[in-house]
Amino acid sequence: MKVLDIHSHFLPAKWDDFGARFGTPDWPWMRQLGDGKAMLMIGDTDFRPVYSACWDPDVRLAEMDRDGVDQQIISATPILFAYERPAAQALYCAQVFNDIALDICANTCNRLHTLAQVPLQDIDFSCKEVSRAKNSGHVGVQIGNHVGPKNMEGEGLVAFLQHCAEEDMPVFVHPWDMVGGERTSKYMMGWTVSMPAETQLSIVSMILGGVFDRVSPKLKICFAHGGGSFVFLLGRLENAWLHRDIARGQSKHPPSHYLNRFYLDSAVFDDGALRLLVEKMGEDRVMFGTDYPFPLGEQEMGKLVSESRQISQTAKEKILAGNAAKFFGIKI
Numbered sequence: 001m002k003v004l005d006i007h008s009h010f011l012p013a014k015w016d017d018f019g020a021r022f023g024t025p026d027w028p029w030m031r032q033l034g035d036g037k038a039m040l041m042i043g044d045t046d047f048r049p050v051y052s053a054c055w056d057p058d059v060r061l062a063e064m065d066r067d068g069v070d071q072q073i074i075s076a077t078p079i080l081f082a083y084e085r086p087a088a089q090a091l092y093c094a095q096v097f098n099d100i101a102l103d104i105c106a107n108t109c110n111r112l113h114t115l116a117q118v119p120l121q122d123i124d125f126s127c128k129e130v131s132r133a134k135n136s137g138h139v140g141v142q143i144g145n146h147v148g149p150k151n152m153e154g155e156g157l158v159a160f161l162q163h164c165a166e167e168d169m170p171v172f173v174h175p176w177d178m179v180g181g182e183r184t185s186k187y188m189m190g191w192t193v194s195m196p197a198e199t200q201l202s203i204v205s206m207i208l209g210g211v212f213d214r215v216s217p218k219l220k221i222c223f224a225h226g227g228g229s230f231v232f233l234l235g236r237l238e239n240a241w242l243h244r245d246i247a248r249g250q251s252k253h254p255p256s257h258y259l260n261r262f263y264l265d266s267a268v269f270d271d272g273a274l275r276l277l278v279e280k281m282g283e284d285r286v287m288f289g290t291d292y293p294f295p296l297g298e299q300e301m302g303k304l305v306s307e308s309r310q311i312s313q314t315a316k317e318k319i320l321a322g323n324a325a326k327f328f329g330i331k332i
């Protein structure tokens with residue numbers, strides 16, 4: 001079986017000192033520790049321990065070979081989005097990381113591909129950067145699932161997504177900057193509890209904000225982590241839509257009507273959850289994703305899908321590579 005992982009991340013070994021360039025504090029940077037290890041820093045604070053697979057394609061390809069992964073799509077780590085910064089700074093930041101991402105993928109015999117990032121707080125800048133990224137070889141664009149208090153709805157987001165549809169640039173939505181604040185600050189609950197809620201919030205906002213009613217059906221959009229808590233709670237959402245008019249928002253149809261307008265990755269870490277994804281979304285709308293090489297990623301890449309006892313062989317082949325090959329226009 002061919003295997004194409006659509007959800008993995010990169011970090012450059014080092015990059016411009018944005019703090020010095022822009023004269024503002026708390027930009028992310030890499031504190032290299034030697035021996036292939038580094039600490040991703042936010043200003044003076046440790047954010048996440050990382051290792052050389054993030055920046056060294058040889059290390060990445062060796063680990064892909066170990067687990068039988070043929071191709072991988074790399075995307076930025078959401079902490080690099082800079083949506084809270086002035087838009088011109090975020091654009092500069094996006095261009096730096098987009099160009100480095102292409103360098104990481106170069107000379108890997110078409111095994112690594114990359115998604116661009118954009119300064120989503122500015123729709124004109126974002127549209128221009130998507131077009132530049134397409135022309136320079138990115139296979140799609142990754143966006144964070146909100147800009148400050150703005151969920152995934154509204155005129156600006158619709159215009160951006162419409163531009164992506166017209167450019168045939170697939171969109172991958174990644175949760176970041178999670179809800180919950182102090183109450184989820186312990187035990188990595190920001191990742192295990194808030195992150196799935198963020199993704200659910202995004203899908204619900206798009207549906208009830210009427211985004212799918214307004215944007216072209218040509219738009220290809222995929223949400224990370226199996227859609228977070230969306231699929232499991234779809235019945236609750238549907239019930240609210242049917243029985244309370246204030247729960248309907250601007251959507252013309254009940255939420256379940258829109259399941260054929262988006263895709264989800266397979267990063268759910270549980271066979272029963274994978275079966276539910278396939279049952280609800282259909283086997284054509286789930287794509288293999290690992291969250292490699294971060295600590296909460298799938299430790300043995302591909303195992304959940306390839307060893308599933310609850311989905312068919314045909315579904316496995318589609319999820320592991322076929323669906324993503326069509327979605328991103330990648331030859332497998």
Ligand code: CO
Pocket residue numbers: 007009174224291
């Ligand atoms: Co991720």
